[in-house]
Amino acid sequence: MCGLTGLLLAQPRLHGDALAAQAQDMAAALPHRGPDDAGVWVDGQAGVALAHRRLSILDLSPLGRQPMASADGRYVLACNGEVYNFVALRAALAALGHRFRGRSDTEVLLAAIAEWGVEDALRRCNGMFAIALWDRRERCLWLARDRVGKKTLYYGWAGGALVFGSELKALWRHPDFDNGVDRDALTLLLRLGYIPAPHCVHEGAFKLMPGCLLRLDAAAVADGAAAHDPHRDQRRWWDGRERMRAVLAEPFAGGVDEAESRLDALLHDAVGLRRVADVPVGVFLSGGTDSSTVAALMQAQSERPVRSFTIGFAGSRHDEAPLALEVARHLGTDHTELYLSGADASALVPGLPAMFDEPFADASQVPTALVCQLARRDVAVALSGDGGDELFFGYGRYQRALRNWAILNRIPRPVRGLLARLPGARGEGSRTGGLAALLAEMGARGIGDVYRNRISRWRDPAAAVVGAREPDSVYGQADPLGLPGREAEAMMLADFLAYLPDDLLCKVDRASMAVSLEARAPLLDWRVVEFAWSLPLDMKLRDGTSKYLLKRVLRRYLPDAMVDRGKRGFGAPVGDWLRGDLAGWAGDLLQAQRLRGEGLLDPRPIAEVWRRFQGGERKWHTHLWTVLMFQAWHAHWRASRDAPRP
Known part of the structure; x- marks a missing residue:
């Protein structure tokens, strides 16, 4: 497992040395992902650079160094992850005439791509990976992510360049990446506790979705972020649904x-x-x-x-x-x-x-x-x-959602419609559970809506983010699977x-x-x-x-x-921490004056949740943790952005 980063220019205006220096500087933000080795590859005429930080797991020798070129010279690959079935793939490729210099899975993956093409090679892989692959013949960049999404890959626009990397901090190192906070994506953080792909906290930046491929060339870079639709442009080589x-x-x-x-x-x-x-x-x-x-x-x-x-x-x-x-x-x-x-x-x-x-x-x-x-x-x-x-x-919330959906189906739709309009059926109060939670689900169109209420932190996150509209996600679908009678499978999907x-x-x-x-x-x-x-x-x-x-x-x-033991979950006593050792830290980040000055979060609903939590009401710590983690990140990002560049 390693770290990768790089850039592709709309027009190759940088000399190769300058391009290499920029990629090396971006990779310098990822030393923790690869403390054992580092490498960079550039094609100044094409305006592309790949950089890699290596954590040596397989073939600890220099023969495993990346970025790595294919034997025929057509492809150059930077890979984060592991291909677990590389031994079987290597044997199959050797039978087709391929020869190998080292023992790394990266070399096997390159040979597989050369033999079968990008998409077919990925389908033959059993592993976890995010890759950046430059095709020297077609002069295009491929970004890909494994089936389940074990490895993350970010990409975004920075002036006339497309930048990409295993972590956002690599993108921050590009001098033209000064993309602000995407307020709509922030609503997803408040609802879910994370920002699901393809969304990203930054405007003009995205995450590659699991099981997806993205092909980019200079023309696509020149078109810019406004012309990019991740749902259209990211192609699924493996579709979970x-x-x-x-x-x-x-x-x-x-x-x-x-x-x-x-x-x-x-x-x-x-x-x-x-x-x-x-x-x-x-x-x-x-x-x-x-x-x-x-x-x-x-x-x-x-x-x-x-x-x-x-x-x-x-x-x-x-x-x-x-x-x-x-x-x-x-x-x-x-x-x-x-x-x-x-x-x-x-x-x-x-x-x-x-x-x-x-x-x-x-x-x-x-x-x-x-x-x-x-x-x-x-x-x-x-x-x-x-x-x-x-x-x-395995989650108890699955069983509770099925129970509530069964209850709702016994209530006539007109009655459910009336109950859904009651004051207690709206707002953040349903987070406390019981009758309030059931009322909040009265307007459910399907199991997806019931389950969304079960997993949401903020029930109306757009009300807490200034000028935001919550984007669609899989949790906004009435039936994520689309097969009647498969409610359990829909939630798991x-x-x-x-x-x-x-x-x-x-x-x-x-x-x-x-x-x-x-x-x-x-x-x-x-x-x-x-x-x-x-x-x-x-x-x-x-x-x-x-x-x-x-x-x-x-x-x-x-x-x-x-x-035969009950599930406890790998959690943390956050409520106790916020009332104890972390109380001062939390209070500082939640100050109304600070929130108003930053202009992203509305201090009024946040102050109400903080007041209820301090008054001893249960469950509000999940609301607060989403806000606190954003506030702490926002301060860190601004400090990183404003720090002098080396």
């Missing part, structure tokens, strides 16, 4: 025993592929179903104790460390745990804007960052359990398309790469994903037990008592 529909049309037809064996075999292979590295590999272990399954399969394939790591919160309901320790002892892993306090959080929070790059308000970012720091002391790669909830119906890549995976990417640690997610192997989609709902939810089939697999490795 269409793949789920296709899989549901041909569902798994076997019994539960056969499904259990199949899932165990798929996970065993997925974990095995992700154990391949020329550096030490460990696992994040929370004690829950997902991470315990990954740890169990990893230890089953290892002759030595696997290194496992967990974070705990003393005296908090979020503390999973005792569960993780129990699992680690049973599996025989070499386990390390670290307990946190409010003071630990206070010390980390000021650095979050620099770490997460774009405003990001999932409070589990704090323990995630700390467990990554803990793991990096001993390993360079760590496996995680991300994806289990979205694939196997919405989370797979947005929450998973742009919250959970973004969180792990930023936190891990901040300390030069590569994180891998075997549950999100595309073969596991599509198999999970093929399963009937009663293999995921049975007798009130979620993740039913995944837990059956886990029982092969752990006793029932360790499997």
